[in-house]
Amino acid sequence: MRAVEAVMECLKAEGVEVVFGLPGGANIPTYDALYDGGIRHILVRHEAGGGHAAEGYAKATGKVGVSLGTSGPGATNLVTPIMDAMMDSVPVVFITGQVKTELLGTDGFQEADVIGITMPAVKHSIMIQHPNEIPRALHEAFHIARTGRPGPVVVDIPTDLSRVDIPYEPITDVHLPGYQTFTEGNAKQIRQAAKALAAARRPVIYGGGGIINSNAAAEFTEFCRTDRFPVTCTLMGLGAYPAPDPQWLGMLGMHGTRAANYAMDEADLICCIGARFDDRITGKLSEFAPRAKFIHVDVDPAEISKNIPAHIPIVGDAKNVLVKLIAEYRALDTEAHRLDEWWQRIDGWQKQYPIEKSFTDSEDTEIKPQRLIQAVYEATGGDAIITSDVGQHQMWTAQHYPFKAPRQWINSGGLGTMGFGLPAAMGAAIGCPDKTVVCITGDGSFQMNTQELATCAQEGIPVKVIISNNGYLGMVRQWQELFWEKRYSNVDLGRFPDFVKLAEAYGCHGVRLTDKTTLVDDLKAAIATPGPVVVDVSVTREENTYPMISPGAAARDMVG
Amino acid sequence: MGDPGTKDRLTLEELEASGSIRTGRKHILSILVENKPGVLTRVAGLFARRGFNIDTLSVGPTDDDHVSRITITLDGANHPIDQVTKQLHKLINVLKIRDLEPSETVARELALFKIAADGTQRAEIMQICEIFRGKVVDVTKRSIIIEITGTTEKVEAFERMVRPFGLVEMMRTGEIAIARGRGET
Ligand SMILES: Cc1ncc(C[n+]2csc(CCOP(=O)(O)OP(=O)(O)O)c2C)c(N)n1
Numbered sequence A: 001m002r003a004v005e006a007v008m009e010c011l012k013a014e015g016v017e018v019v020f021g022l023p024g025g026a027n028i029p030t031y032d033a034l035y036d037g038g039i040r041h042i043l044v045r046h047e048a049g050g051g052h053a054a055e056g057y058a059k060a061t062g063k064v065g066v067s068l069g070t071s072g073p074g075a076t077n078l079v080t081p082i083m084d085a086m087m088d089s090v091p092v093v094f095i096t097g098q099v100k101t102e103l104l105g106t107d108g109f110q111e112a113d114v115i116g117i118t119m120p121a122v123k124h125s126i127m128i129q130h131p132n133e134i135p136r137a138l139h140e141a142f143h144i145a146r147t148g149r150p151g152p153v154v155v156d157i158p159t160d161l162s163r164v165d166i167p168y169e170p171i172t173d174v175h176l177p178g179y180q181t182f183t184e185g186n187a188k189q190i191r192q193a194a195k196a197l198a199a200a201r202r203p204v205i206y207g208g209g210g211i212i213n214s215n216a217a218a219e220f221t222e223f224c225r226t227d228r229f230p231v232t233c234t235l236m237g238l239g240a241y242p243a244p245d246p247q248w249l250g251m252l253g254m255h256g257t258r259a260a261n262y263a264m265d266e267a268d269l270i271c272c273i274g275a276r277f278d279d280r281i282t283g284k285l286s287e288f289a290p291r292a293k294f295i296h297v298d299v300d301p302a303e304i305s306k307n308i309p310a311h312i313p314i315v316g317d318a319k320n321v322l323v324k325l326i327a328e329y330r331a332l333d334t335e336a337h338r339l340d341e342w343w344q345r346i347d348g349w350q351k352q353y354p355i356e357k358s359f360t361d362s363e364d365t366e367i368k369p370q371r372l373i374q375a376v377y378e379a380t381g382g383d384a385i386i387t388s389d390v391g392q393h394q395m396w397t398a399q400h401y402p403f404k405a406p407r408q409w410i411n412s413g414g415l416g417t418m419g420f421g422l423p424a425a426m427g428a429a430i431g432c433p434d435k436t437v438v439c440i441t442g443d444g445s446f447q448m449n450t451q452e453l454a455t456c457a458q459e460g461i462p463v464k465v466i467i468s469n470n471g472y473l474g475m476v477r478q479w480q481e482l483f484w485e486k487r488y489s490n491v492d493l494g495r496f497p498d499f500v501k502l503a504e505a506y507g508c509h510g511v512r513l514t515d516k517t518t519l520v521d522d523l524k525a526a527i528a529t530p531g532p533v534v535v536d537v538s539v540t541r542e543e544n545t546y547p548m549i550s551p552g553a554a555a556r557d558m559v560g
Numbered sequence B: 001m002g003d004p005g006t007k008d009r010l011t012l013e014e015l016e017a018s019g020s021i022r023t024g025r026k027h028i029l030s031i032l033v034e035n036k037p038g039v040l041t042r043v044a045g046l047f048a049r050r051g052f053n054i055d056t057l058s059v060g061p062t063d064d065d066h067v068s069r070i071t072i073t074l075d076g077a078n079h080p081i082d083q084v085t086k087q088l089h090k091l092i093n094v095l096k097i098r099d100l101e102p103s104e105t106v107a108r109e110l111a112l113f114k115i116a117a118d119g120t121q122r123a124e125i126m127q128i129c130e131i132f133r134g135k136v137v138d139v140t141k142r143s144i145i146i147e148i149t150g151t152t153e154k155v156e157a158f159e160r161m162v163r164p165f166g167l168v169e170m171m172r173t174g175e176i177a178i179a180r181g182r183g184e185t
Helices: A003-013 A026-037 A047-061 A079-088 A116-122 A132-146 A187-199 A209-213 A217-224 A260-268 A318-330 A340-352 A369-380 A392-400 A423-433 A450-459 A474-483 A497-506 A516-528 B012-018 B041-050 B078-089 B119-131 B152-166
Strands: A018-021 A040-044 A065-069 A091-097 A124-127 A152-160 A201-205 A231-233 A248-251 A270-271 A295-296 A312-315 A386-388 A436-443 A464-469 A510-512 A533-536 B025-034 B054-062 B065-075 B094-100 B105-116 B135-139 B145-149 B167-172 B174-179
Touching: A003 A026, A003 A132, A018 A047, A018 A187, A018 A423, A018 A510, A018 B167, A026 A065, A026 A079, A026 A091, A026 A152, A026 A392, A040 A450, A047 A065, A047 A079, A047 A091, A047 A423, A047 A450, A065 B094, A079 A091, A091 A132, A116 A124, A116 A152, A124 A132, A132 A152, A132 A497, A152 A318, A152 B094, A187 A295, A187 A312, A201 A217, A201 A260, A209 A217, A209 A318, A217 A318, A231 A260, A248 A260, A260 A340, A270 A318, A369 A436, A369 A464, A369 A516, A386 A392, A386 A423, A392 A436, A392 A464, A392 A474, A423 A436, A423 A450, A423 A464, A464 A497, A497 A510, A497 A533, A510 A516, A516 A533, B025 B041, B025 B078, B025 B174, B041 B054, B041 B065, B041 B078, B054 B094, B065 B078, B105 B152, B119 B135, B119 B145, B119 B152, B145 B152, B145 B174, B152 B167
Parallel strands: A018 A040, A018 A065, A065 A091, A091 A152, A124 A152, A201 A231, A201 A270, A231 A248, A270 A295, A295 A312, A386 A436, A436 A464, A464 A533, A510 A533
Antiparallel strands: B025 B065, B025 B094, B054 B065, B105 B145, B105 B167, B105 B174, B135 B145
């Protein structure tokens, strides 16, 4: 069979149901095979939209996403989603067309060295050199993307090679001598960790996106409840523990709650599971959690002791480690009331600084953006899959929409990619057709991949886009206000475009909301409208996201 | 959004103070990699990206056609070396890494020196060459080329000795290294 037909067989063997992409000269052969290859293809309007949609699909379902692009500009348009998937450990296989082999290295038409360009942004990449290699390379790509710490893999196929007839036999094993994953977790270290937890007086459990990736939310929750451990999660980890809950402190980090950040600051033991002590968590590294010892569980050995030296390092998959940790902890005698004093202190912070008090509601009908998020929570019963873009609205969503379940919250954390929200929602909606999928975005971010509204309209993908419209690149404006003497340089977006008309032009339903008194009902009505809907919500123009650890400052110096 | 800074200017001194310039002992990493296109770029790119400085690098075949060996020497306190090896392990084409213990390793490099030498100086240079067990590989009226093999320290010592005569050119391969004893490197 032709190599491209073998590609289809491999995709099916990997359980792929849908791929996202856009054709061009170099990958026409692949598209020819897709024509009747038995795999659903979503025609996006920009390759970046396809890449982020594949990420959204992967994050919502836990399966590997697949994104296609042609050579040259098709491939370079994928660079941002590739990097995004790398930073947030999202399993996506990117298959790019390449110019024919005789043109390689000659600056041929639409030639781009995609392997070279993406090298720092991939978990792995494979340049096909012989058509017979294609099936094995694809299976290797899926295996690498999915296992260990998940991530993006690029497979670049020169167009002439994809047209050759090759002998195809299903491949059931992959052999990668240089690829090892460490998933079990050292039993002795786990026992040590349990003992340290049992001895701690001021412990905090700090969970991250690794828990979601490892499908370990239930185990994580059970572990936190083996005792009255205070729990916090990173932006990427939200949903790993059901919020709200008496043990839940809220998100930690730059825009986290005071309770979570202060608890980290005063903790004597921090148990980090599937997170990586990113600078948005630690603030000033030298003043981060100065009294704490650290247990660090991660599937990627390179994360352990990268930023913070771990006292008890455990390399392993979160789920495996948690199951063992629960058993070890339960086997220990623990003092019943040893955490009471710690909880008194935490309760004090929670009472004094609840996240609901991080803003004041308007006195008139104006919609405060935080209030908007609360209203979305009410209107969706807290059950929707929420994607977001990047900026203030993203932080407000993380703060004011308590996520109950894993894979309910999909956003771009590590790279902070504006334009992620809509295509990611599209991918999530295709992966989870029974769920309500809402994209909470800003008027700036939304304009970075608006073209995908056409995809939604054509395919009938019923995403509900809610624009927190402040007429600004709000987060940058906030920083200019706070740190740059209010010199608002190039952050005013005016009130362009008219999003309602834009939605209609794209064949979607559009509504504008301006009144807080009817907000929840209006949102309910918009969300209940079939098909893709754009809700343009006018919110307070100059509202700041608080509380906040100023960049480079320590957690105890939170402001706002 | 990255670090927003403030409107206050940063001084160069502050910038330097915040950078951690590490000077630990020398490390020799012996890395077995799959012999595939682009592997060296991946290794070199990783060093560049993570801010690890390579002192010398040499690449060559091994007794197995599918496997090449990259030998890298670098200077580092222990912490970054740990990160270096962990990050290298994440490259799929990297098969094995050894951070060779200096006392249990034989390391050698080869260097060629072209030294300005007219009649009067030639004898003296050749004497130095003999002390270092070097080889004269070419002589012209006004220059002489000497080949030296040995440890980096030896090559550097030789360089110091001949520099005053007028060093026209020098080329070094970078070290290759092999573990002592019967075990494999
Ligand atoms: C592609 C990209 N360009 C620039 C930025 C820098 N940036 C971070 S937040 C932000 C403003 C986002 O504005 P908007 O989407 O309107 O959201 P808001 O902050 O107003 O809620 C910008 C420009 C980014 N994160 N991504």
